[in-house]
Amino acid sequence: MNAQKKILDIWSIYKCEICEYTWNIDIVSRVNISRIDQALYERFLSNDQEEICRRAFDYNALLRANNVLGPPPDFDVDGDDLTAFAGTPQLSVDIKLQYPIPVRLVTILAKKLNLSRSHIVNLMEAGMITGVSGRDLNRKARPVQMIALDVGGVMAAGGPRCLPEPGGSRDVP
Numbered sequence: 001m002n003a004q005k006k007i008l009d010i011w012s013i014y015k016c017e018i019c020e021y022t023w024n025i026d027i028v029s030r031v032n033i034s035r036i037d038q039a040l041y042e043r044f045l046s047n048d049q050e051e052i053c054r055r056a057f058d059y060n061a062l063l064r065a066n067n068v069l070g071p072p073p074d075f076d077v078d079g080d081d082l083t084a085f086a087g088t089p090q091l092s093v094d095i096k097l098q099y100p101i102p103v104r105l106v107t108i109l110a111k112k113l114n115l116s117r118s119h120i121v122n123l124m125e126a127g128m129i130t131g132v133s134g135r136d137l138n139r140k141a142r143p144v145q146m147i148a149l150d151v152g153g154v155m156a157a158g159g160p161r162c163l164p165e166p167g168g169s170r171d172v173p
Contacts, residue, residue, distance in 0.1 A: 008033050010044055012055050017070075025065045027055060057099035072101045077112040085151050095145045105145065106137040113154065128153035 010028040015021070027044075028036065043051040055061070057073075085091050095108060106117045109129070113120070123129045124137060131147040 006033050007031070008036065012052075014056075025061060027061075054099060057101055059100065059102050072103050075101060075103060075108075075111075077108060079112070082113060082149070082151065082155060086155065088151050091149045091151050093147050093149060095141065095147065097141060097143050100143055102140050104138055105132065105141040108141055109137075109147075119157075123154055123157055126153070126157070128157060 008028055008031050009026070011024040011026050013022055013024055033041070040051075059072075079093075082091075095105070106120050109115075109120045110117045115123075120129065121134060121137060124132065124134060128150040129147060130150075132145070
């Protein structure tokens, strides 16, 4: 952050993991301090980690700055395992991205259900995953999205990786 009287510049500093070259990407450039949301300004002043991460993973801003991006970062999928809903016929699932990373919806579902991407496509085509088209599965996931799962159908079709073990449950990442 740099301020010249009442004019403010805010940027993110990036560093290449390979060659260690650093570069800046403007977040705010030559703006009067009075024109910036006060809460946002305070987050910048305090180096708020949530704001920093949100800006660091803003792939659209990175692309607008003509950066060459590597693959998306690894991610975790939170939420209960499918086995926790074994008696539920239909399950509505809200998918909310903490940061808008460029990852396909099919990749998120495959990771959570521990199935291959082609298996996820087959489940969608069989009507066991609804609320999304095959085309949407292979697109970058939206920040908020809802799908529905036929729990029994998905568990049965998934084989032993999605079925609970006798006398207990099995974790599904």
